[in-house]
Amino acid sequence: MSAKKLNLKDKYRLLTRDLDWDFSYEDRKDAFPFEEFEGIKITDWDKWEDPFRLTMDAYWKYQAEKEKKLYAIYDAFSQNNGHLNVSDARYVNAIKIFLTAVSPGELAAHSGFAFTGRQMGGIGARIAAQMQSIDELRHIQTQIHAMSHYNKFFDGFDEFSHMHDRVWYISVVKSFFDDARSAGPFEFMVAIGFSFEYVLTNLLFVPFMSGAAYNGDMATVTFGFSAQSDEARHMTLGLEIIKFLLEQHEDNVPIVQKWIDKWLWRGYRILTVVAMMMDYMLPQKVMSWKEAWELYFEQAGGALFKDLERYGIKMPDYTDLIKAEKEHLSHQAWWTFYTNSQATAFHTWIPSDEELDWLSEKYPESFDKYYRPRWELAKEMAEKGERYYNEGLPQLCQTCQIPMIYTDVQNDPRDIVYRSTKYQGERFHFCSDQCQHIFENEPEKYVHAWLPVHQIFQGNCGGPGGLEKVMDYYKLDVGKANMDYVGSPDEERWKNWKGVA
Amino acid sequence: MSYQVTIEPTGEVIEVEEGQTILAAALRQGVWLPFACGHGTCATCKCTLLDGYVEHGDASPFALMDMEREEGKLLACCATPESDLVIEADIDVDPDFAGYLVEDYQAEVAAIEPLSPTIVEVRLKLDRSMQFQAGQYVNIALPKVDGSRAFSIANPPSIDDEVTLHVRLVPGGAATSYIHNELKVGDSVDLSGPYGQFFVRTSDDKDTLFIAGGSGLSSPESMILDMLENGSTKQIYLFQGARNVAELYHREKFEALEQEHDNFHYIPALNEPAADDNWQGFTGFVHEAAESHFEGKFAGHKAYLCGPPLMIDAAITSLMRGRLFEDDIHMEKFLTAADGSSEITRSALFKRI
Numbered sequence: 026m027s028a029k030k031l032n033l034k035d036k037y038r039l040l041t042r043d044l045d046w047d048f049s050y051e052d053r054k055d056a057f058p059f060e061e062f063e064g065i066k067i068t069d070w071d072k073w074e075d076p077f078r079l080t081m082d083a084y085w086k087y088q089a090e091k092e093k094k095l096y097a098i099y100d101a102f103s104q105n106n107g108h109l110n111v112s113d114a115r116y117v118n119a120i121k122i123f124l125t126a127v128s129p130g131e132l133a134a135h136s137g138f139a140f141t142g143r144q145m146g147g148i149g150a151r152i153a154a155q156m157q158s159i160d161e162l163r164h165i166q167t168q169i170h171a172m173s174h175y176n177k178f179f180d181g182f183d184e185f186s187h188m189h190d191r192v193w194y195i196s197v198v199k200s201f202f203d204d205a206r207s208a209g210p211f212e213f214m215v216a217i218g219f220s221f222e223y224v225l226t227n228l229l230f231v232p233f234m235s236g237a238a239y240n241g242d243m244a245t246v247t248f249g250f251s252a253q254s255d256e257a258r259h260m261t262l263g264l265e266i267i268k269f270l271l272e273q274h275e276d277n278v279p280i281v282q283k284w285i286d287k288w289l290w291r292g293y294r295i296l297t298v299v300a301m302m303m304d305y306m307l308p309q310k311v312m313s314w315k316e317a318w319e320l321y322f323e324q325a326g327g328a329l330f331k332d333l334e335r336y337g338i339k340m341p342d343y344t345d346l347i348k349a350e351k352e353h354l355s356h357q358a359w360w361t362f363y364t365n366s367q368a369t370a371f372h373t374w375i376p377s378d379e380e381l382d383w384l385s386e387k388y389p390e391s392f393d394k395y396y397r398p399r400w401e402l403a404k405e406m407a408e409k410g411e412r413y414y415n416e417g418l419p420q421l422c423q424t425c426q427i428p429m430i431y432t433d434v435q436n437d438p439r440d441i442v443y444r445s446t447k448y449q450g451e452r453f454h455f456c457s458d459q460c461q462h463i464f465e466n467e468p469e470k471y472v473h474a475w476l477p478v479h480q481i482f483q484g485n486c487g488g489p490g491g492l493e494k495v496m497d498y499y500k501l502d503v504g505k506a507n508m509d510y511v512g513s514p515d516e517e518r519w520k521n522w523k524g525v526a
Numbered sequence: 527m528s529y530q531v532t533i534e535p536t537g538e539v540i541e542v543e544e545g546q547t548i549l550a551a552a553l554r555q556g557v558w559l560p561f562a563c564g565h566g567t568c569a570t571c572k573c574t575l576l577d578g579y580v581e582h583g584d585a586s587p588f589a590l591m592d593m594e595r596e597e598g599k600l601l602a603c604c605a606t607p608e609s610d611l612v613i614e615a616d617i618d619v620d621p622d623f624a625g626y627l628v629e630d631y632q633a634e635v636a637a638i639e640p641l642s643p644t645i646v647e648v649r650l651k652l653d654r655s656m657q658f659q660a661g662q663y664v665n666i667a668l669p670k671v672d673g674s675r676a677f678s679i680a681n682p683p684s685i686d687d688e689v690t691l692h693v694r695l696v697p698g699g700a701a702t703s704y705i706h707n708e709l710k711v712g713d714s715v716d717l718s719g720p721y722g723q724f725f726v727r728t729s730d731d732k733d734t735l736f737i738a739g740g741s742g743l744s745s746p747e748s749m750i751l752d753m754l755e756n757g758s759t760k761q762i763y764l765f766q767g768a769r770n771v772a773e774l775y776h777r778e779k780f781e782a783l784e785q786e787h788d789n790f791h792y793i794p795a796l797n798e799p800a801a802d803d804n805w806q807g808f809t810g811f812v813h814e815a816a817e818s819h820f821e822g823k824f825a826g827h828k829a830y831l832c833g834p835p836l837m838i839d840a841a842i843t844s845l846m847r848g849r850l851f852e853d854d855i856h857m858e859k860f861l862t863a864a865d866g867s868s869e870i871t872r873s874a875l876f877k878r879i
Binding site: 032033034077078087090091094095250251253254256257260261264267268272275325328329331332333334335336337 | 535560562563567568569570586587588589591593614616617618619842843846847849851873874875876
């Protein structure tokens with residue numbers, strides 16, 4: 026009788042069996058010191074279902090093949106002066122944001138997964154997290170290489186790594202990942218593995234990658250596809266961790282609910298910049314932010330939460346607020362950057378009349394009433410030589426570090442939301458109830474947050490002496506990499522290459 | 527024009543229409559395959575082609591690299607068959623699956639008896655014996671009806687030369703109308719089987735509950751009779767849901783079994799008992815009866831669900847809230863013409879439920 030054919034699961038188990046340590050003379054708890062301190066109860070790691078079955082041997086083989094293909098395309102892109110094929114040089118500002126704000130997040134995720142890949146007690150979970158950790162490292166490297174071609178021809182790319190620890194709006198993303206990485210292993214997995222990589226990933230990557238495709242950016246499209254082929258593992262890992270935690274013990278349910286509430290909100294706040302990119306920065310538009318939110322969150326996320334409900338997990342109650350904010354988010358963000366672009370590492374511009382019409386059509390509830398008049402005024406002022414820049418520094422939210430730009434969209438969208446609370450005699454400010462709740466739940470984690478505006482006022486960003494010192498501290502080429510696109514060296518070079526006067 | 531695609535290692539067979547992707551066909555036919563993005567970029571649905579030809583469609587060259595295409599890999603979400611296929615997917619074979627061969631049989635109608643105002647029992651005498659696992663189903667071809675229809679076998683496998691079916695009349699359903707109105711004793715029909723992954727996990731020693739609705743009593747009846755005949759010592763609970771006393775068929779049979787076997791417990795539930803039913807039992811939906819009986823705590827059991835989609839859905843919710851999860855929930859959904867074929871947006875959270 027022939028031996029019964031092994032399925033992939035059994036084959037994988039045989040190949041990876043005994044990779045774990047037995048603890049014969051040391052206490053297992055000393056080896057995994059973080060496994061219990063978050064309150065999560067794991068009763069049986071054997072219930073962990075490997076979300077994918079890949080041996081290290083096969084992993085390296087596949088990844089090497091992907092790299093070969095990817096770098097062949099980068100080379101061709103570079104040799105063919107691929108940057109000349111983008112729809113318009115304004116587009117390049119979208120990928121400046123990607124490199125400065127998103128790519129360092131990949132590195133932070135790399136370090137976070139390396140931590141969980143060490144600290145979770147189950148061998149299957151550890152190996153999955155370790156592979157993801159290596160993927161994330163590959164992602165930042167391939168992104169830097171993809172952008173390096175643009176760096177030869179456009180301003181604003183070269184100091185992305187220096188800027189990451191300093192620049193005001195980039196601190197938003199940095200603090201997000203720092204918050205996750207300084208949590209315990211299970212919170213990190215729910216924060217990044219589930220909330221970000223599974224629930225919100227389509228709202229981050231699809232807009233950037235389709236944006237690249239619509240705007241002729243072959244390099245970015247290609248690294249997008251290459252990275253997405255790794256995402257399968259990331260998404261299934263995110264799903265497995267949530268199922269595993271919820272099924273292991275009923276006491277885990279309220280803890281996981283609190284983490285989902287916190288991390289979907291924090292992730293959503295970060296997506297503000299994606300909303301703005303989609304609606305304002307792409308010369309060839311893919312879809313509006315509002316449409317993307319409806320498609321990827323309200324529909325797909327709705328189906329997910331319907332399934333999660335069976336575990337006793339509820340859709341966060343702020344999703345109604347997000348639904349209302351989708352009419353306003355991108356407009357408030359681009360206005361903020363436009364009026365502060367003397368301190369950004371990318372250019373801004375006033376939407377063209379065509380673009381204003383597109384926005385009016387996509388946002389019938391809000392655009393003509395609240396935002397179009399602003400742009401008409403900005404245009405009038407710019408034409409008179411009175412281009413408006415905000416001279417002051419914005420107040421930042423203590424939790425998400427975003428300037429207090431969000432308005433009370435459910436009541437009067439003209440009123441800024443200000444929330445504050447007192448902790449140990451000091452007052453802290455927030456952009457929303459949600460950010461305030463996150464703070465109040467773990468105040469010690471946020472009281473010492475490195476808030477760029479506070480740091481500037483304290484003289485820690487190049488010393489006292491005004492904005493000029495701060496720009497030096499940021500290594501920002503004032504007048505070159507920032508302010509208006511119109512009249513910038515980027516625009517001038519583009520016109521020369523294209524032979525337009 | 528359609529192709530037959532056999533999915534190893536379970537051996538399930540699906541029909542894939544010309545131009546339809548393997549994944550779309552599988553999910554529509556209740557066969558779960560791993561998937562995530564659904565458009566060829568993430569590679570979650572990568573399978574191995576063992577036999578036949580496919581068109582790779584829009585599979586991204588990074589998700590399905592050239593060397594993988596040469597090795598015979600495919601992405602189920604993009605691949606369309608160009609011949610009958612055998613593929614191997616990353617799915618598990620249940621150790622309790624016996625894998626009896628699917629064969630074609632000729633059958634003669636031996637009896638048609640009403641069980642309730644809407645359900646008839648059809649006994650089909652087979653031309654030879656058929657090995658099957660209690661809970662599995664057969665596909666029947668009927669005159670004047672396009673394609674075949676699936677019906678669960680209600681008799682235990684110890685009776686191997688006939689199949690007994692419980693058929694509810696579905697308004698507008700061509701096959702069930704034919705069976706109720708035109709099929710006669712002595713008629714001959716073609717059938718094939720056995721099919722399905724719904725069977726008792728005998729290697730599992732947990733106490734077992736069955737939740738059945740309407741004609742979905744058929745599979746559980748076969749499974750319970752089989753378990754009791756084989757001397758199972760597990761505690762076995764049957765929750766049977768019906769509208770009223772007239773629809774609650776085989777009640778006497780199960781009440782008698784309950785008397786005979788200490789480990790068998792029968793809990794019928796009526797959601798709309800008639801005034802003259804004098805109903806003393808549980809009033810409400812069948813999943814509510816189970817919740818009430820177990821005080822909402824199901825951990826440590828095995829559950830088998832059989833019936834219409836809404837009942838199954840409600841029962842899964844009750845079981846999961848009572849902390850019984852996917853690994854211990856098995857089901858057979860009775861989809862009918864009335865359920866339509868509308869695409870349901872589903873997440874990738876659950877594999878089988």
